[in-house]
Amino acid sequence: MSRASITKSHQKIQELAWEPTFVSPVEKFATDYTFEKAQKKDPLKQILRSYFPMEEEKDNRVFGAMDGAIRGNMFRQVQERWMEWQKLFLSIIPFPEISAARAMPLVINAVPNPEVHNGLAIQMIDEVRHSTIQMNLKRLYMNHYIDPAGFDNTLKAFQNNYAGTIGRQFGEGFITGDAVTAANVYLTIVAETAFTNVLFVAMPAEAAANGDYLLPTVFHSVQSDESRHISNGYSIILMALSDERNRQLLERDLRYAWWNNHAVVDAAIGTFIEYGTKDRRKDRESYAEMWRRWIYDDYYRSYLVPLEKYGLVIPHDLVEEAWNRIWNKGYVHEVAQFFATGWAANYWRIDGMDDTDFEWFEHKYPGWYDKYGKWWETYSALSKRNGHKPIMFEGDAANYEYPHRCWTCMVPCLIREDTVVDEVDGQVRTYCSETCHWTDAVAFRPEYEGRPTPAMGRLTGKREWESLYHGWDYADVIRDLGYLRDDGKTLTPQPHLNLDPKEMWTIDSVEGITMQSPNVLLNAMSPEEREAHIAKYKRGGPAGRPAPAEAVA
Amino acid sequence: MSTTTPEKVRSVPKPVFTDAEAGAREFPSSTSRNYNYFVPAKRRATLYEDVTVDVQPDPERHLSQGWLYGFANGVGGYPHDWTRLKSSNWHEFLDPNEEWEQTIYRNNANVVRQVQQTIANAKAAGSFLTENQSWLSVLERHVSALAHAEHGIGMYVYTACQRDAPTNMINNAIAVAAAHKLRFAQDLILYNLEVSEQVPGFDGSAHKTVWQSDPAWQPTRENVEQLTGTRDWAEAFFATAIVFEPLVGELFRSHLLMQVAAVHGDYVTPTVIGVGEADVARDQAGARRLFSLLANDPVHGAANRAVMEGWLATWVPRSIAAGRGLQPIWSQLSEKVVTFDESATRAKTRFTELLTEFGLTYDKEL
Numbered sequence: 022m023s024r025a026s027i028t029k030s031h032q033k034i035q036e037l038a039w040e041p042t043f044v045s046p047v048e049k050f051a052t053d054y055t056f057e058k059a060q061k062k063d064p065l066k067q068i069l070r071s072y073f074p075m076e077e078e079k080d081n082r083v084f085g086a087m088d089g090a091i092r093g094n095m096f097r098q099v100q101e102r103w104m105e106w107q108k109l110f111l112s113i114i115p116f117p118e119i120s121a122a123r124a125m126p127l128v129i130n131a132v133p134n135p136e137v138h139n140g141l142a143i144q145m146i147d148e149v150r151h152s153t154i155q156m157n158l159k160r161l162y163m164n165h166y167i168d169p170a171g172f173d174n175t176l177k178a179f180q181n182n183y184a185g186t187i188g189r190q191f192g193e194g195f196i197t198g199d200a201v202t203a204a205n206v207y208l209t210i211v212a213e214t215a216f217t218n219v220l221f222v223a224m225p226a227e228a229a230a231n232g233d234y235l236l237p238t239v240f241h242s243v244q245s246d247e248s249r250h251i252s253n254g255y256s257i258i259l260m261a262l263s264d265e266r267n268r269q270l271l272e273r274d275l276r277y278a279w280w281n282n283h284a285v286v287d288a289a290i291g292t293f294i295e296y297g298t299k300d301r302r303k304d305r306e307s308y309a310e311m312w313r314r315w316i317y318d319d320y321y322r323s324y325l326v327p328l329e330k331y332g333l334v335i336p337h338d339l340v341e342e343a344w345n346r347i348w349n350k351g352y353v354h355e356v357a358q359f360f361a362t363g364w365a366a367n368y369w370r371i372d373g374m375d376d377t378d379f380e381w382f383e384h385k386y387p388g389w390y391d392k393y394g395k396w397w398e399t400y401s402a403l404s405k406r407n408g409h410k411p412i413m414f415e416g417d418a419a420n421y422e423y424p425h426r427c428w429t430c431m432v433p434c435l436i437r438e439d440t441v442v443d444e445v446d447g448q449v450r451t452y453c454s455e456t457c458h459w460t461d462a463v464a465f466r467p468e469y470e471g472r473p474t475p476a477m478g479r480l481t482g483k484r485e486w487e488s489l490y491h492g493w494d495y496a497d498v499i500r501d502l503g504y505l506r507d508d509g510k511t512l513t514p515q516p517h518l519n520l521d522p523k524e525m526w527t528i529d530s531v532e533g534i535t536m537q538s539p540n541v542l543l544n545a546m547s548p549e550e551r552e553a554h555i556a557k558y559k560r561g562g563p564a565g566r567p568a569p570a571e572a573v574a
Numbered sequence: 575m576s577t578t579t580p581e582k583v584r585s586v587p588k589p590v591f592t593d594a595e596a597g598a599r600e601f602p603s604s605t606s607r608n609y610n611y612f613v614p615a616k617r618r619a620t621l622y623e624d625v626t627v628d629v630q631p632d633p634e635r636h637l638s639q640g641w642l643y644g645f646a647n648g649v650g651g652y653p654h655d656w657t658r659l660k661s662s663n664w665h666e667f668l669d670p671n672e673e674w675e676q677t678i679y680r681n682n683a684n685v686v687r688q689v690q691q692t693i694a695n696a697k698a699a700g701s702f703l704t705e706n707q708s709w710l711s712v713l714e715r716h717v718s719a720l721a722h723a724e725h726g727i728g729m730y731v732y733t734a735c736q737r738d739a740p741t742n743m744i745n746n747a748i749a750v751a752a753a754h755k756l757r758f759a760q761d762l763i764l765y766n767l768e769v770s771e772q773v774p775g776f777d778g779s780a781h782k783t784v785w786q787s788d789p790a791w792q793p794t795r796e797n798v799e800q801l802t803g804t805r806d807w808a809e810a811f812f813a814t815a816i817v818f819e820p821l822v823g824e825l826f827r828s829h830l831l832m833q834v835a836a837v838h839g840d841y842v843t844p845t846v847i848g849v850g851e852a853d854v855a856r857d858q859a860g861a862r863r864l865f866s867l868l869a870n871d872p873v874h875g876a877a878n879r880a881v882m883e884g885w886l887a888t889w890v891p892r893s894i895a896a897g898r899g900l901q902p903i904w905s906q907l908s909e910k911v912v913t914f915d916e917s918a919t920r921a922k923t924r925f926t927e928l929l930t931e932f933g934l935t936y937d938k939e940l
């Protein structure tokens with residue numbers, strides 16, 4: 022369609038909306054934001070009769086590539102180290118996608134601008150597309166990749182796993198609580214506008230470097246829908262900003278949404294890119310470098326900062342602190358190490374790091390080896406199945422203190438010195454950072470800075486996974502999770518990539534170990550014990566190293 | 575000054591032979607190539623089931639840590655009590671149309687091509703100009719007014735319902751139905767634009783006042799607005815797909831427009847309306863499947879039927895009134911092919927058949 026005809030058609034479809042007179046509009050999804058005085062802002066012009074054929078065309082390319090990959094034996098060149106992490110990633114991502122579809126009526130209901138509604142409804146159907154196209158890609162992996170275990174139980178595993186849960190909050194964050202907080206600020210202004218670049222562009226590029234060119238085909242196709250979503254969100258935030266009363270809420274929500282997205286997405290994608298790759302060319306960008314480009318320059322400086330001229334308070338401090346966590350505090354390395362520590366409770370295999378990896382890490386993150394090298398050497402040594410236990414249970418040899426979990430972002434408190442402890446809602450909780458503590462204790466409450474926020478959501482659920490299994494035998498935990506292969510005894514997860522059945526770990530290796538929840542133990546302590554415990558915990562690290570007992574003064 | 579540019583070495587990852595292909599080795603689970611967390615409806619899981627089942631969690635299935643976010647009252651996710659209907663297994667519903675990414679775009683793109691081709695042919699043949707005057711007025715005022723009803727349902731009924739539906743399969747099916755309605759509304763209004771560009775004197779904006787104030791359409795508009803204001807998602811879906819569609823939508827589309835357009839020299843309208851009707855039939859198949867399951871639920875069937883009959887008592891009179899309101903349109907036609915009573919009888923027959931399917935009765939006069 023020509024531009025003139027698009028403009029004309031787009032104008033015409035605006036005639037479809039009307040002001041109801043028989044029934045006054047119902048607030049189906051509550052929000053504390055107000056759009057009474059908001060000026061209308063126009064999003065991209067979107068018309069279904071150009072949309073459907075355009076997407077069909079995109080699909081044809083994706084399906085063509087899938088056929089081609091199978092006929093061209095793509096899996097003969099795919100790195101298992103990489104593919105294993107896709108068992109985690111592709112178990113998570115279809116859920117946030119379809120949650121984004123569910124999120125659309127939240128903003129449609131909140132924002133009185135029919136022109137924006139059109140774009141949002143098209144986004145809804147895009148998100149059905151994304152969810153099912155990703156499920157289909159995973160199905161192809163299950164059918165054609167050497168080790169289908171972990172793909173075959175994908176959605177059950179996603180829903181009962183400690184790491185799946187970290188990802189799940191991302192999707193739930195789009196659809197629950199204050200409609201604008203969830204479906205505009207958290208979903209579009211931060212997740213889609215900032216983090217889809219690392220999710221759907223940076224990560225697929227790394228897939229290609231590991232022999233998998235289907236992930237980029239599918240995810241670039243997904244990403245090509247995002248500019249429309251970003252445009253929807255941008256018109257809504259501009260409308261929100263045109264009413265003074267929304268500023269305080271926007272400031273709160275940007276702080277929460279930015280920090281939670283950073284904590285969750287950087288943990289996962291950072292790990293996949295840095296620890297899932299075999300591509301150790303020195304000139305390939307590290308995750309930190311990608312982050313600097315995609316998030317810091319392209320998002321923070323080019324998108325967020327310019328919003329200041331509309332009176333929006335930008336969380337500069339939190340952007341800098343996220344960078345500080347990635348660059349100086351080893352956030353991604355700590356997370357990857359945590360995943361590997363708990364390998365036995367995963368549904369994917371984790372390859373150890375070797376000398377080539379060490380060299381690359383040292384080059385990209387000077388000082389890396391002193392912090393993490395020794396531990397990864399131990400990981401490899403203990404990955405052999407020869408009578409010892411998984412590394413998590415090999416106390417002194419591993420030299421790793423199992424971490425407390427952040428109640429808010431659910432990534433553990435890995436940067437030990439930043440850990441915050443507080444009694445909230447009658448429970449002693451640990452948080453990975455000040456901001457995660459603030460999110461639970463201050464932001465997700467019915468009042469904010471003295472102002473009633475009756476629509477604001479709550480953090481709910483059994484947020485510390487370990488507490489579900491406190492006191493269980495570890496083997497029973499694995500059985501309950503269903504992370505066993507079809508012989509009924511070999512574990513789905515493995516601490517190495519060797520598929521020789523004799524080398525693969527089995528359920529008996531975790532029999533007789535009692536699972537404990539750090540949070541249950543913490544709550545059982547006396548206040549004095551707790552204080553001493555936390556003081557020592559905070560002196561621990563990096564790389565999870567327990568602190569030496571406090572020197573007597 | 576001369577400069578020599580050093581030859582730039584391209585840095586690209588090297589392909590490595592890994593042999594990570596299915597079947598390369600035998601080990602535990604090396605042949606486990608089916609999603610094993612759900613029981614397929616038939617012997618083998620369909621592609622649709624594979625890409626749909628369990629994508630959205632449910633504390634009654636695999637979800638162990640519960641919902642992580644709640645609304646202000648602490649309730650999270652898509653709680654089962656967001657409708658008064660109850661199910662002993664919400665996950666039993668599978669979309670009979672098996673809609674997923676590929677079918678959505680294939681079908682809708684085909685419809686778009688078909689509609690546009692038909693309009694282009696009519697334009698080329700100049701056939702809009704030869705249409706009967708009284709028919710053109712029906713087209714201008716009433717066919718175009720229908721677009722508002724379709725849009726309202728797509729945007730403010732179905733789009734909202736998909737947020738609340740308790741499983742991924744119900745959610746996806748309703749989202750697709752919403753997309754159908756929205757596309758159909760745009761098809762109608764852009765068709766209006768084409769005709770207004772071709773036919774001198776055709777008032778392309780008349781449909782707005784007709785929808786907003788012509789007495790014929792007010793009961794329909796009232797019905798649609800009431801649907802948009804309904805908070806129980808299953809009630810809104812039921813009152814739209816099972817009550818409004820046969821008694822108002824199909825009455826006007828199938829039992830009037832499809833019957834009369836051609837005799838007035840218009841072959842475009844039957845195409846535009848016909849594809850819209852075909853989508854309604856697809857989406858209705860989904861609704862029929864869902865409400866049959868609920869009406870026949872081994873535990874909650876009787877209670878559900880009672881709830882649905884309560885809904886009938888509320889919504890049937892509204893849709894009957896809406897249908898009746900449209901009656902004057904039948905008499906505006908120069909060619910009387912079908913009477914209002916004949917059309918209404920067909921609509922009511924269809925509706926009664928639907929109710930029998932669910933074992934429901936509506937004892938008042940239709």
Ligand SMILES: [Fe+2]
Nearest residue numbers: 118121148151
């Ligand atoms: Fe998406």
Ligand SMILES: [Fe+2]
Nearest residue numbers: 121213247250
């Ligand atoms: Fe999106």
Ligand SMILES: [Zn+2]
Nearest residue numbers: 427430453457
């Ligand atoms: Zn945290």
